[in-house]
Amino acid sequence: MIRFEHVTKRYPDGTTAVDDLSFEVAEGELVTLVGPSGCGKTTTMKMVNRLIEPSEGRILLGGEDIATLDPVELRRRIGYVIQQVGLFPHKTVLENTATVPRLLGGQRRAARERAAELLDLVGLDPAVHGDRYPDQLSGGQRQRVGVARALAADPPVLLMDEPFGAVDPVVRERLQSEFLRLQQRVRKTVLFVTHDIEEAVRLGDRIAVYGSGRIEQLDTPATVLGAPATSYVADFVGADRGLKRLSVTPIEPDDLEQPPVVRLDDPAGAAAARLRGEGARWAVVLDADGLLHGWVAAETLGDGAVRDHARRMDAWLPVGATLKQAFSVMLQHDAGWIAVLDGAGGNRFRGVLTPARLHAALRRSIDADARDVARAEVELDSVPTV
Numbered sequence: 279m280i281r282f283e284h285v286t287k288r289y290p291d292g293t294t295a296v297d298d299l300s301f302e303v304a305e306g307e308l309v310t311l312v313g314p315s316g317c318g319k320t321t322t323m324k325m326v327n328r329l330i331e332p333s334e335g336r337i338l339l340g341g342e343d344i345a346t347l348d349p350v351e352l353r354r355r356i357g358y359v360i361q362q363v364g365l366f367p368h369k370t371v372l373e374n375t376a377t378v379p380r381l382l383g384g385q386r387r388a389a390r391e392r393a394a395e396l397l398d399l400v401g402l403d404p405a406v407h408g409d410r411y412p413d414q415l416s417g418g419q420r421q422r423v424g425v426a427r428a429l430a431a432d433p434p435v436l437l438m439d440e441p442f443g444a445v446d447p448v449v450r451e452r453l454q455s456e457f458l459r460l461q462q463r464v465r466k467t468v469l470f471v472t473h474d475i476e477e478a479v480r481l482g483d484r485i486a487v488y489g490s491g492r493i494e495q496l497d498t499p500a501t502v503l504g505a506p507a508t509s510y511v512a513d514f515v516g517a518d519r520g521l522k523r524l525s526v527t528p529i530e531p532d533d534l535e536q537p538p539v540v541r542l543d544d545p546a547g548a549a550a551a552r553l554r555g556e557g558a559r560w561a562v563v564l565d566a567d568g569l570l571h572g573w574v575a576a577e578t579l580g581d582g583a584v585r586d587h588a589r590r591m592d593a594w595l596p597v598g599a600t601l602k603q604a605f606s607v608m609l610q611h612d613a614g615w616i617a618v619l620d621g622a623g624g625n626r627f628r629g630v631l632t633p634a635r636l637h638a639a640l641r642r643s644i645d646a647d648a649r650d651v652a653r654a655e656v657e658l659d660s661v662p663t664v
């Protein structure tokens with residue numbers, strides 16, 4: 279979808295900001311460009327919407343060489359979100375968001391309806407925030423308006439340059455989650471610049487780690503963290519990359535422990551006998567529809583039904599959530615285990631994750647990468663030398 283072919287940018291003063299860059303961002307893919315200040319990320323991005331022209335090489339968008347396109351026409355196909363959002367201060371939030379559809383010749387009413395939909399999509403209530411002016415919003419809210427405005431012309435491509443850089447870490451994390459959810463719905467082709475490796479890991483389908491003017495490694499977050507291609511990348515992603523892996527390793531059904539399961543309406547005596555027989559100290563409790571209710575300790579089971587003794591357990595996660603989320607939910611609920619349910623609204627109970635299982639899952643993912651690296655080394659070794 280976006281393809282860089284041997285792109286170099288040399289500024290008039292002789293600085294080579296980007297040096298012979300070749301890579302591709304697939305349709306619907308989000309690639310984060312990450313690296314230290316001055317390594318050429320912004321230059322790379324601005325060449326895509328022709329705010330900067332390359333010195334050599336070419337960039338293709340949907341197969342077309344962008345040098346042959348009218349820049350204004352090109353920019354209509356590309357949403358652009360930057361840190362200093364650049365909203366019009368004298369226009370309301372709704373008017374700001376509706377600007378581009380209006381410029382494209384849309385009717386006022388249709389443009390405003392579309393703008394309201396977009397504000398809703400980025401988590402702002404048009405009825406509450408639509409008529410405010412930018413200086414009546416928080417920094418995080420302004421960023422959301424920036425994203426809504428970039429989406430207004432429904433461009434297939436989004437360029438985002440440190441869009442969440444100016445907000446505090448808590449708001450930033452929330453904006454990231456919301457943006458991820460949004461991207462799952464709209465599936466734009468996105469180039470996202472950040473100098474924050476955590477953000478790059480969290481958002482990117484793939485990460486491009488920049489050295490000076492060059493990409494040192496372009497791969498999935500798990501591979502960049504697990505098998506850094508060079509010592510530069512290893513240094514950049516940091517010594518705590520094992521911890522960062524938690525945020526990119528999903529919970530898989532095989533990671534789960536299967537404790538005994540009882541139903542709310544089961545007779546307590548029978549449940550107690552069963553748990554004794556299995557040597558189990560507790561069981562997960564499901565309701566009549568098979569949905570998670572909570573848990574019950576074997577020693578508390580007396581008369582009546584399981585429901586008379588069961589305790590509620592609200593901490594759960596869907597299959598596919600990350601180990602970091604699991605760890606965080608465990609800490610938040612001070613729980614020794616958390617239930618894992620089918621995602622996608624199914625909510626069927628799949629098993630539980632314990633700290634021991636979490637550790638095993640982390641090991642599994644590290645070992646898998648170690649095998650990949652070993653395999654790559656064997657392949658390298660088998661290349662004949664002359």
Ligand SMILES: Nc1ncnc2c1ncn2[C@@H]1O[C@H](COP(=O)(O)OP(=O)(O)OP(=O)(O)O)[C@@H](O)[C@H]1O
Pocket residue numbers: 289290291293294295313314315316317318319320321322473
């Ligand atoms: N107009 C210019 N003239 C000369 N050199 C420039 C110009 N713009 C950028 N540079 C240089 O090109 C290099 C890459 O700059 P660029 O803005 O792409 O980096 P970056 O990775 O986006 O940095 P940051 O994270 O600080 O924004 C830097 O050394 C910068 O000083």
